[in-house]
Amino acid sequence: MPDSVVVREYARLTSSYLAHSTLDEAQVSQTAFDWLCELSSGFSRSGAKLMQLENQHWLKLDSFVGVLESPCGQVIEILPKHFDEGDCERQSRDLLKKLIASSLELNCREAEEAGLKLYDAPLAEWVMRQFLHQLERLLKRGLRFDYQRVEEEQRYLRGQLDVVRQMRQPPGRAHFFQIRHDVFLADRPENRLLKRALLVVLDHAKESANWRLAHELAAMLHELPESRNIEADFGRWQHDRLMAHYESIKPWCELILYRHMPLAVRGEHRGISLLFPMEKLFEQYVARMLPLQLMPNAKLRTQARTKYLCRQGDKDMFQLKPDLLIERGKSVWVLDTKWKRVNSNSADTKYDLRESDFYQMLAYARQYLPEGKGEMVLIYPKSQTFTAPLKHFDLHHDLLLHVWPFDLQRDELIITDYSSLPLCKRIALTRQKDVA
Structure with a gap:
């Protein structure tokens, strides 16, 4: 049994014999498997979903990345599921390091x-x-x-004599000095x-x-x-x-x-175990790179918390927290990041987009956009099946939703020319810096 196992998000782990382990299926020791089951139940009780038990022999990981060290010493490294060609392990590890460095x-x-x-x-x-x-x-x-500050008893004077303690010295110890001094x-x-x-x-x-x-x-x-x-x-x-x-x-x-990070493995066993929600790493990275594409006088806000979905009496309920807000004068644009794969060639399956994400954006628009009108953006990672922006979605009542890819290799949001968002293409920005 190898001392270390390398897999990626949503991989399946088993303690049963596997002839060949891959990034999507791997064999771990029985001790590590039992520890992962116990760890998963602990996360579930706290409201986080680390992995799910498919049956008595298989565990399926969720979207957490990082490294876990079991009590038996086996190390399980979980990488982002982003690359499908080339040296996927090296590319994924380099990407994860870059995202962690940005998060720090x-x-x-x-x-x-x-x-x-x-x-x-x-x-x-x-x-x-x-x-x-x-x-x-x-x-x-x-x-x-x-x-x-040090307070001690010595045979010599040093620093300041503590008169009160010295006066309380018992008979026969008057030759010892109660002193205080700084070291x-x-x-x-x-x-x-x-x-x-x-x-x-x-x-x-x-x-x-x-x-x-x-x-x-x-x-x-x-x-x-x-x-x-x-x-x-x-x-x-x-x-x-x-x-x-x-x-x-x-x-x-x-x-x-x-x-420091959102999740860490706690308990009696304290190996080098670090877990990062991939959605959070992607959101933080986009938030750090996007200001490089902002036009003058535009301002980027992260995790706005000023609006609520509804009120009951005098109490606000269900706080709305879009990932990103761009403001320029009185204009506002809402942006939200999603660490999911989009397939721009599959219109029949709605490009693998989730209906719940659209409802979420509608709620953001109602509360954050002036009169509920304007433009919003859903940002997904660029992949082989999603290399260019989708045609915008008309949500009626002068409300448009864009779906744009973020290129994690070039660190830029791929935008369309017909949107009103105060963003410029990174290529043009680079040329302007070169000319300057």
């Missing part, structure tokens, strides 16, 4: 320096490598120290969290370069205590000017310590 709000220079495109390794090793390189860079600049130490919340994350990497790094670098850094931090309360220490993380060089390592520290 790393700039392009940081991602490139970290080897985003050159490091072809499983996701967990890649995350650990980013953390280690950021920690190495931080140590070269120097850890941030802080003064810590300049690296024992502060940020450094304790870095040490805790480094210890996790030490336990789980398998790639030789990661293992070697982790031990080198651990030797440099051997006197630093680790965090005993992760939540409390993250709450005390400082963001002032003197801590600016810590900002680039914080997202990786949060990833490793199960705090």
Whole structure:
């Protein structure tokens, strides 16, 4: 049984014998299979759908991507289901790394320096490598120290004498001094969290370069205590000017310590397990790239929360949260992202679009668009079956709905020329920058 299994969204997993594993069907150990069943039931109780049990021998994954490490040590890497030709595993892994880096709000220079495109390794090793390189860079600049107040009993005077405690000394101990003083130490919340994350990497790094670098850094931090309360220490993380060089390592520290992303595996077993809802990663990536296509004076808002579907008495009910809003003057356009496949060649099946998505957009239009009139956009990932915008949908009463593809390779929304949205094509934008 292999130590690691690579699959993609909606793949089927089994503990029964498989002659040949693929990205869509794979065999896992019985221990890992039982653990996944238990994990799935825990997610279901909390309202999230991680996978579904088809029968006693098969599990079908949902749209979560990332990496899971079972108690028996088997690693299951789940990649996006986006490519159908070429080296699908490498392309999907590169795409996932790019989306994660964007979600962590790393700039392009940081991602490139970290080897985003050159490091072809499983996701967990890649995350650990980013953390280690950021920690190495931080140590070269120097850890941030802080003064810590120490109250102790000594045979000598140092700092300030605690008169009240000194007067309460019992007979025979008058020669001991109760003192308080400040010590300049690296024992502060940020450094304790870095040490805790480094210890996790030490336990789980398998790639030789990661293992070697982790031990080198651990030797440099051997006197630093680790965090005993992760939540409390993250709450005390400082963001002032003197801590600016810590900002680039914080997202990786949060990833490793199960705090930053929407979902993380919790429980007694604490392996390197990270899960990301693919819909959320796609939404965040589009929101970060779309401003590059905005025309002047246009503004992009994410996750607007100002409108409700209805009222009962004086109480608003059912909050409406479109993914994206574009505003320019008094004009408003609603955009929503969907991580689903569209087939532009299949008009008979309504292009594999969901009717519920159209009803959702109607609700958004009624509350967010002036007089419920204007244009809206549903954004889907570009694929082999969806390379160009569909013909717009007329929802009557001067309301149009566009269905446009977003090219994850070129990082651009493919738009039509006849829409009123204040967007320009990235090609034209690039030419303008070159001329300038």
